[in-house]
Amino acid sequence: MTAEIVKGTEVAAAMKEEISLEMERLKEETGGGVPGLAIILVGDNPVSKINVNNIEKTAQELEFNPEVCRLPPETTEEELIQLIENFNHNKGIHGIVVQLPLPYHIDDKVILEAVLPEKDVEGLHSINKGRMLISFTPFLPCTPYACLKILEYINFDIEGKRGVVVGRSNNVGKPIAMQLLQKNVTVTICHSHTVNPAEVCRKADFLVVAVGRPELVKKDWVKPGGVVIDVGVNKVGEKVIGDVDFEEVSRVASYITPVPGGLGPVTTYTLMLNTLHSFKVVNDLA
Amino acid sequence: MAELLKGKPVVADMKEELSKKIEEFKSRGINPKLGVIRVGARPDDLYYEGSIKKTCGGIGLEFEVFEFPEDVKQEDFEKSLKDIVNSKDIHGILMFAPLPKHLDEPKIRALIPVEKDVDCLTIGSAGKVFADDPTGFPPCTPTACMEIINHYGIDLQGKHAVVLGRSLVVGKPMAVLLLRENATVTICHSRTKDLPEVCKEADILVAAVGQPRMVNADYVKEGQVVIDVGINEDPDNPGKFCGDVDTQSVEPLVDKLAPSPGGVGGVTTVVLAKHVVKACEMQTT
Numbered sequence: 001m002t003a004e005i006v007k008g009t010e011v012a013a014a015m016k017e018e019i020s021l022e023m024e025r026l027k028e029e030t031g032g033g034v035p036g037l038a039i040i041l042v043g044d045n046p047v048s049k050i051n052v053n054n055i056e057k058t059a060q061e062l063e064f065n066p067e068v069c070r071l072p073p074e075t076t077e078e079e080l081i082q083l084i085e086n087f088n089h090n091k092g093i094h095g096i097v098v099q100l101p102l103p104y105h106i107d108d109k110v111i112l113e114a115v116l117p118e119k120d121v122e123g124l125h126s127i128n129k130g131r132m133l134i135s136f137t138p139f140l141p142c143t144p145y146a147c148l149k150i151l152e153y154i155n156f157d158i159e160g161k162r163g164v165v166v167g168r169s170n171n172v173g174k175p176i177a178m179q180l181l182q183k184n185v186t187v188t189i190c191h192s193h194t195v196n197p198a199e200v201c202r203k204a205d206f207l208v209v210a211v212g213r214p215e216l217v218k219k220d221w222v223k224p225g226g227v228v229i230d231v232g233v234n235k236v237g238e239k240v241i242g243d244v245d246f247e248e249v250s251r252v253a254s255y256i257t258p259v260p261g262g263l264g265p266v267t268t269y270t271l272m273l274n275t276l277h278s279f280k281v282v283n284d285l286a
Numbered sequence: 287m288a289e290l291l292k293g294k295p296v297v298a299d300m301k302e303e304l305s306k307k308i309e310e311f312k313s314r315g316i317n318p319k320l321g322v323i324r325v326g327a328r329p330d331d332l333y334y335e336g337s338i339k340k341t342c343g344g345i346g347l348e349f350e351v352f353e354f355p356e357d358v359k360q361e362d363f364e365k366s367l368k369d370i371v372n373s374k375d376i377h378g379i380l381m382f383a384p385l386p387k388h389l390d391e392p393k394i395r396a397l398i399p400v401e402k403d404v405d406c407l408t409i410g411s412a413g414k415v416f417a418d419d420p421t422g423f424p425p426c427t428p429t430a431c432m433e434i435i436n437h438y439g440i441d442l443q444g445k446h447a448v449v450l451g452r453s454l455v456v457g458k459p460m461a462v463l464l465l466r467e468n469a470t471v472t473i474c475h476s477r478t479k480d481l482p483e484v485c486k487e488a489d490i491l492v493a494a495v496g497q498p499r500m501v502n503a504d505y506v507k508e509g510q511v512v513i514d515v516g517i518n519e520d521p522d523n524p525g526k527f528c529g530d531v532d533t534q535s536v537e538p539l540v541d542k543l544a545p546s547p548g549g550v551g552g553v554t555t556v557v558l559a560k561h562v563v564k565a566c567e568m569q570t571t
Contacts, residue, residue, distance in 0.1 A: 130413030133462070134406070134454045160477050162484075168465050170417045177461075177473075181452045184477040186484060189461070193468035195444040200470060203487075 001224060003253040004154075008265035011153045015269040019062055019276060026285065035279035036065040036093040037121070037272075042080065042106065043073035048099045055097060058268045064275065067093065077106045081114045088116040094282060095121030095275035118281070121274035124171065132178045138277060144176035145270035146263050147208050147229050148183075154255050156206065156227055164188045164204035166197065166243070167211040172231055176208055197221065215245040219252045228256045231263055288537045291513070291544035293552035296437040300556045305345045307563050311570075312346070318566035319348035320404070320559070321370055323381040325363070325389070326356035331382040334555075338380070341555040347562060350376070360389055367397050377569055378404035378562035401568060404561035406459065415459055418466055421568065423561045428460035430553035431492060431513050432467075434544050440490065440511055442467040448488035449473045450481075450501065450530070456494040456515055464492075481505070499532035506540050514546040 023034075037059050041052045052068060059066035069083060080102075087093045096119045102108050112120075117127040123141035131137035140148075151158055163185040167173035173189060180187045190200050192211070201207055201221040209217050210231035222228060232243030242259030250256050257263055280286040311318050320342060324331055335351060342349035352370055354363060371379055379402045385391045400410040406425040414422020423429075435442065447469040451457040461471045474484045476495075485491055485505040493501045494515035506512060516530030529546025537543055544550055 126413030126417060126419075127409055128413070129416045130409035130411065133416045133458055134409060134412040160479050162479075174416065174462070174465075178458065181458070181473055181475070184475070186472065186474045186478040188470065188472040189465060190470045191465075191468070193444045194470040195446075200446070 001252060001254065003228070003250040003256040005250070006150055006154060006255050006257045006262065008150075008257065008262045011150055012265040012269050014153060015149065015266065015273070016062065019269070019272055022276065023063060026280070026283075029285060030283050033279070033283065034063060034065045035095070035275045036067065036090070037095045037097065037275045038087040038090075038093045039066060039068045039097045039099065040071065040080070040083065041069065041099045042071045042075050043103050045101065048101070052099050054268055055271065058272060059275075062272055064272065065092065073103050075103075075106075077110065080106060080111055084111070084114045088114075088119060091282075093119065094278040095119055095271075097122055097271065119278060121271060121278055123175070123274070129170065129175070132175055136182070138281065139274045140179055140270075141171055141175050142267045142270045142274070143172050143210070143231060143263065144179055145273070146266040147176055147231065148179065149266050149270060150229055150257060150263070151206065151227070154227070156255070158206065159184045160186070161205040162186045162188070162203055163206050163208065164190060164201050166190055166201065166207065166209045166217065167231070169210065172210040176210075209243040211243050213243055214241050215243070217244040217249060219245070219248040222249050222252050224252050225254045226252070228253045229263065230257050230259050232259060233264075288512075288540045288543040290537075291434055291438050291511075291542055291549060293434065293544070293549045296434055296553050297556050299437065300433065300553070300560060301341075301345050304347070304556070304559055304563055308346045311563075311566060316566065316570050317348050317375070318378075318563050319350065319376050320378045320380065320562045321373075321376040322349065322351045323354070323367065323370065323379065324351060325354045325358060325382070325385055327353075328382070334382070337555050338558060341559055345559060347559050356386055358386075358389075360394075363389065364394065364397065367394065371398050371402060376402065377566035378402050378558075379407075380405050380558060381407060383407065402565055404558060404565055406455075412459075415462060418462075423565070424459050424463060425455045426554045426557040426561070427456050427494075427515060427550065428463050429557045429561075430550045431460060431515060431544075432463050433553050433557060434513065434550060435490070435511075438542065440542070442469040442490065444468060444470070445489040446470045446472065446487055447490040447492065448485055449492045449494065450485060451475060451492075451494035451496070451515075453494065453496075460492055460494065464490075493530040495530050497530055498528050500530055501536065502532040503535040503539055506536050508539060508541070510540045511542040512536060512540050513544040513550065515550050516546055517551055 056066045112124045117125045123139040128137045168191045198221045206227035208229045214234040230242035230244040403411045411422045415424045447464045452475045464471045482504045486507045490511045492513045498518040514529035514531040520526040520528040
């Protein structure tokens, strides 16, 4: 079997169309209001810059109103909090993105907690994480959300299936596990301490890998015909590779996402979906 | 025959430790105290309240019940609750849920300060639990399971734990707590295909589905540790309770079994007390 490669750009194109149609419909109901997205970049990390530009461009294409703040690396924590406070109060802003990592002298956790949970479109505030555990969050973090969008795109019905999540991070592994439970998946979470991970993973109808270990997942980890979503982004020399050995695994899986070009483009659009949702909530249209 | 992981010895050890700590506090002029909020008089709540009172009494933990009439108005309730939860003398708050339907429960729960939220009633606490922040208290029942597991020296490292049930108060937080101890965790539920087969994969099986005696010999295998969290009305013996595990059919097969009744249930109120003492510690240092 040779796996079908799920191209992130194609999934993203479908999402773009979906959002554009929704925007068209909303225009009439809101009298021309548009979703406002504040994007904050501190410093000049090259990867962060590219990411922020990407988010800005995507928001513009969707006719959202992006407001980008590019701040110098010496910005203080107090200044950053003040800026976030302003956006929290700004009625034209429906979502706030703080590009991570922040410079060393600023505490990420303090900053993420400063964002109003109602505008936390990245789903990183502890309140939204709590909702994930004991009720329902309006903002699923972007990466787990993108995994769900990919499964939806390939028409993979996850109801009652076995899903194995490799990695138990607070921003990817655990949130996606909680969300999959909501969708009636039987979920297993494994990690670096798991004994015989290949055997555990082979039980999966679909596998989500988010550990940050280049090409960890080999073909004997994958059930023939299984779906494999690779969240990993690892820089090895000049190359970017995923957590899955693409070459090997694509010979046994039914669908596989490549790295790069898989999850990445979809993630930006899940951020837009969350922003659009926030806009709808504010306008009583959700 | 399985070794029975009884709650009593766990309770005894925990109580001894808590008594000492409480005495220490008292010698410094601090009186750790739990405030219990009850609206109406549901028999379940009264029963639980009774066992909390007994536990607190046994270890010298101060305890006060704040009772409200079933038809209390939202406004009045909020106002009184604010006074109670903000009192410096009260270190932990337990509120019986669900509240009567006319009350806005999420709004009321949010009034409980996270540092006094000893049974994870607020989203703020849940967020901390989710993110493994030790200043957030997990719900008492899954914590009681962990106490039993620790007390009997059951190693979780790298083991496969299967949680049967995905409820907000037990299943999901249980999974988070097991992950912390480096177990591989599977959560299964009513929509799981081949449920008995998935349960057989477990080294440790935690049953929390609320189905009397559902887990029988078909769900288990040799060598397993089974923790029964269920407390159900026994369909065969009116007025009695039984667990989610069919003890008679499971006991001969597995290695260890925390039975219900007699296992997790009794530990839960002591966990509550432990949380109050920890909350007091955090608030007074």
